[in-house]
Amino acid sequence: MSDRHLAFWPKSQPRHLTLPQTSLFYNVEVSATRFPDKPFLIFYDTPITFAAFKDEVERIAGFLEQECGIVKGDRVLLYMQNSPQFILAYYGILRANAVVVPVNPMNLTSELRHYVDDTGATVAFVPQDLYSYMQPLLGRGLKHIVVAAYSDYLTRPTDLKVPKFIASQRQAIAGPGVVLWSDMQKQNLRPGPVTVGPDDLCVMPYTSGTTGQPKGCMHTHQGVMYNVLSGLQWLASQQDSVVLSVLPFFHVTGMQGSMNGPLYAGSTIVLLPRWDRDSAAECIKRYKVNGMQLISTMVVDLLASPNVDQYDLSSLTRISGGGAAMPEAIAQKLNDLLGIPYIEGYGMTETMAATHVNPPERPKKQCLGIPIYDVDAKVVDTVTMCELPVGEVGEIIVHGPQVMLGYWNNPEANETTFVEIDGKRFLRTGDLGLVDEDGYFFMKDRLKRMINASGFKVWPAEVETMMYQHPAIQEVCVIASLDARRGETVKAVVVLKEAFRGEIKEQDIVDWAHQNMAAYKCPHIIEFCDDLPKSATGKLLWRTLQDKEINRK
Template identity: 35%
Template sequence: MNKVIQKSWPTDVRKQLTYRLGEIPLHEYVKKNAKYQPDRTALQFYGKAITWHALDDAIDRLSQFFIEKGIQKGDRIGLYMQNCPQYIIGHFAVQRIGGVVVPLNPMYKETELIYLVNEAAMRIIIAGQELYSRIQNIAQEIKSLEFTITTNYADFLPEELAIPFPEELMLPKQSSDYAFDLLSIIDETDPLQDYPVLDIWEDVALLVFTSGTTGRPKGAMLTHGNALFKTAAAVSSNQIRSNDVLLAVAPLCHIAGMLMGVNILVYSGCETVLLTKFEPQTAITAIEKYQVTTWYSIAVMNTAILNMPGIEERNLTSLRLNMATSFGLPVTEPLALRWRDVTDGCLMFEAAYGLSETHTGDTFMPQENVKYGTCGIPTYETEIKIIESSTGEEVPIGTQGEIIVKNPGVFKGYLNRPEATAETLRDGWVYTGDIGKLDEDGYLYYLGRVKELIKCSGYSVFPEDVEALLGKHPAVLQSVAVGIPDKKRGESVKAFVVLKPAYKGTIQVSEIITWAKENMAAYKYPREIEFIESLPTTSSGKVLRRLLKKEREADD
């Protein structure tokens, strides 16, 4: 740990990382939890309490089914479901036999699935019942797929719901001649007896497709050790306690949602309240009913709850810790103060900086010295440098450049993409393509993507900077800034703006451009603004900036 980070390291967080139950894969943490606390609740799913023993037993039975079907170490299996206990069972059943989990976003449509299934050569997909038809529609185009397992979310719901379940997912149970039923597999298969020997730092456990900054999405290969390290680091640095009650609502198919909603659950042994999707009223009720103490959220979720009528009368006082991510809206100090007031003291801050290639969580926020607008300081055994991309030279403190990262969470490379691997992974360092800077205390400021940088008359403009400034206008709810061609300036800034409801129809584009001109540098302010109803986002809330830009270019 360098001297700068040593200075900023929290006094109540231990400086050396140790593993709670040893340096073993996370699926073995499930088994140890089942041994040491078999009757303790692992998951609460809309009123259905699932114990550690029941969770471990279901994992063992599905693992044995895989073995009987000839699945071997290294085989890739897709998980194509909403958040549910079945997702967690599938995740660890695959890894327990040495297989590789491939998360598939339930928003993916047929064309996307064809590419991803073929790219990963998946042998099996476990799918939510409502998604199975998409797989059927492309069966002739995904030759590696041997069979599908389907599941109905109601299979793991209680007879009487404790909190509302999404009506659109409450489907009648259906069977298929071409797919196995997950609940039947668990009921009819004996538990796994012979466990394969794994090398946790070499054997791949997870294949996460990146968002495809350049070219088509690439599968980042992550090991059991990568997952264990990042999970242990997140639990220790964020001071998650054994008696905490966690709320998991971010998509489990997303790397951050997986860390917080799948891995931390089993590593910490804490009870986790699992919601299939975010809905403000349901989240509020879950926090109240189960006395949730710790939540990983997206900033737009907090805002939605704060804007609920009568929120001041609800009891959210059990919350003590809220790690949040700035997708769609930034995690600002005013937002955190509003959250603190409504919850009677819950600390809210930016969760971390990270990416799929490092199993996320490369930084953490010291709770005794939160710096809003930053991503915190490097976590355990982590080096972060800011370099000049063209030369590879490290730049001085406070100077912006490309972020590069090195730690035990770094991936093995991209599946079947040696050239892309060589470009991104160099001597153990991940060259992120992100722009940032470090301050004198070691806090990281994320400024944007290299590929999203806008060059206006020779000046570098970071979209996030423009968006943060536009967010200060009283009429602006959300915004996205992109570069558009300009014959004289090279590029100019165009902003897509979502107005607050009270301002719709009462404010003109020209008024906001004038305000921006008065409040931003001349090279930076948007020359064009377009009002839109909502921003396109991923299921995790991340704004699809390039998609928005591409769609508008196609319209021109």
Template identity: 45%
Template sequence: MRASLYSDGIFPFEVGSQSPLWPIEDPSEIEMPGGNLASDLIGSATAFPAQAAMFYYGATYSYAELLRDVERLAGWLVQQGLKRGDRVVIDLQNCPQYVIAFYAVLRANGVVVPVNPMNTTDELAYFAADSGARFAIIGEELLDRFAPLVGVAFDRIVRIRYADMASDDASDLPDVMRMAPPAPSEGFTDLKTALAENRPAPALLSGNDDLAVLPYSSGTTGRPKACMHSHNGARFVAKAQVRWYRLDSQSVMTSFMPLFHVAGMMASMASAIHCGAALILMTRWDAEVIPALFRRHRPTWWSAAPTMVVDVLAAKGFTNDCFSSLKVMTGGGASMPATVVRRLRDQWGLRFAEGYGLTETISATHLNPIDAPKPQCLGLPIYNTHALVADPETLAPCVQGSLGEILISGPQVMQGYWNRPQDTTEALIDLNGRRWLRTGDLGYVDEDGYFFIVDRLKRMINSSGYKIWPAECEMLLYSHPAVAECAVISAPDPRRGERVRAVVVLHPDQRGKISESDIIDFARTQMAAYKVPREVEFRDALPRSGSRKVDWRALQAEAWERHA
């Protein structure tokens, strides 16, 4: 086992190509693509105009049609006053209109601000004010949440109707696509109306180090903060994943993971557009329609949470031929059950290849080789990317196999946090002649150079892939007049991996008057649904650490032990 520093200061296995299991045909670095991320769409539409870009509830859209609508929307946005570098909020479920909106904003030299459709009006107002976005593109189910923000937070809002791009005879539409058409309302413009104006797209000016995407992340304290990602970094991630997964214009890829999240945005959408592959889009996850969908479109690449795979295997109508076209199955966020791992391998020759990335790295920094994946493993640092495990206090590299904080350096690492210089200084450090991101994740490297996580230095809760920061939830719970103290922690969940649990101390005069369900109902009015506590426990007092801070670690350990 190699455990010492190399003479040039590079720690063993700092780069993936040092691993004996690195794909032998791959270089350690690939050429940076440069330019605007929208150039990928222009290139694919030029090379494969008639080829399918998207499949959506019985409808098929070609690359030529996709580029046409992207350029028309880009032209409309500019005509409405969007200038180079202006931010645009996109708040949509997965749908073809999301792809159109995303690339149209980039094509108009703007910056995409992707947000979760579960966000409340107050959360949306915060994102608008913090990012400075005055434009938004939203789904029809969100009109009530955005109505109070018209003319206050946003000057222009484009609304889309999901069913507009589905086949007229589609029978498996989710409820959100069966809504009655919304009535015209002041401050909102229908996407169809904007496209019908057929405005010409502007010159493509933004690229390289210009901002492309501002996704929101959070630390352990305070409000969410936006990660500044350039065109160069985002386009690199798309190109890297195309090469790693051996994707091309004949690939058919799923787009079931949320596109507002960097994993769905880059691993499926941006990678597919980069190489001219076809995307299968689904607005609401429904395992029961997957067997017929897979037989029809024959996907070759599927990014899935383990619970998705389990659900599909148990779905009515599932037969072995449903997976016969798959070449790659990837994902993460939770452990795949061992019995499912064996069935995938023995029946279809599939090996679930997990990956790792953060909002701060706009998706992948580590991926498992598709021919040599390890379970519950981040994988190897990908092309052009360095990673090491360091002592959280001294930042000295840890010996191989020892626990420490995972640090990452590469072109996909953010430029910093938007308007947060202090947070940027804490997250990005200079070491060994490189700039590194402190991930806050505790892990180690094995003898083959594969990285593993064993714990979090941050308090993040991961529920079905949604990242939840307890301090934000606690801040909102404190606005309840009966809450004297609270601690938000994780508890194990057999389906979601983790669930949100709130331990609450009530004011003495409120004890016996407020129930657990009262707190949960209140939380639903204050925060997105995935952040709402699933469990509430009342206590007379919270445990304290030696420094008199609330000992959330003790509460969390107790919750996990109790469920175990």
């Protein structure tokens, strides 16, 4: 890696990041000791202090150990929207010396089954509105489900617009292996000692890819701690920061920047389960929010509001994000409105969030940024793995403290994902990019098949695998279609079986998909054809269909 970017390195920042030799849970103890009566999180005007948070976390850990038999290294599923319970369960799992497996709450039973089977998890935390999707897996791997009512944490009056699934009163869900969150807390069980350290497994988020089923990314406590600390330092967050937390916690960007980071610093987070521009604006005004992470579609929606000129956003000093490039016109409009730039970064589930971030004093638009502390990043030829000169497009590869150990129980995937260069183990990102003359990285294309729909990464092979379960589908190829609102959306080119031609409509396929897979993965566009293009060896030529779709637009 060249050192061109060092000319633009933030003057207040060291080049090296010294990491704490502790578990991630230790951050709870530190902040609860330092700031016991300070609100850690605010949920529709209901606060939870750091001391109260620590107490509830320990009750969860005690229940996991004493009632569920959880021991060091066990994996526990966390299947929830952003909520107090998500954060409490996350740290309760860690306090029980176990491993958090965050699961997208848009996933349905057929998708959840893979998480249970692959991780060997016997316990899951589930909200009552999604319980029906997890319940069929009880007795089929799962032994315990803890069912939470989000409304349990609405203890103070609010004039904010509370979504129905949050406001819904606690239901008396019962059955073998099922316990209500409230009953778990009432037991007031306490855990044994913390036995995990920096090198033990901490979090295992799943990512999909070119081969279908999602893969677990193994991250240690120290690897997670790296991006907790790097994000705080790079963006100058501290104990008196107030953060709007609206990016999903099941995804590493929101998990690190809007949850784990503020906890480490002793900051306060104002929590929203889903993006709502009017509620977000009111929370910013009410609690003097000074920092938030947003993806580009959220910024577009915020600026499109007819009330945008009436919002009081004057407390904001930082807006950062990633997942998809921010359109230049939108970034400029945001800067004109607030007088602050949008700070873009780049990372992956495999790197537990950022490997690159723009320097706050000198950001570039639609740019991934520069490699942060202790990260070695290169753009290489995809065949020879030799580093390419400035301006030439190749694959981005990264080496750093935050890179995962590897994929859970998947040595074949590890073999193709890592490459050794000059004695260093580099992660192949599958993203094609270039480095400019200043050492800033830019994304240009993808080596892997992936669709970026409103910041959600959709892997065509996974969607195709599920679509083949439809009785009428003979062949299918999933590609990206440009979308004004989502950036990209999912399109499926389908060959119907002979007996179903003329009987099945495009909307029938769309409706079936919504019943069988997470909404963000569902094809929004269906195109029927007689056959799919293939090579002489019978390999599906997906890029031919993709190029045709791009040219059509």
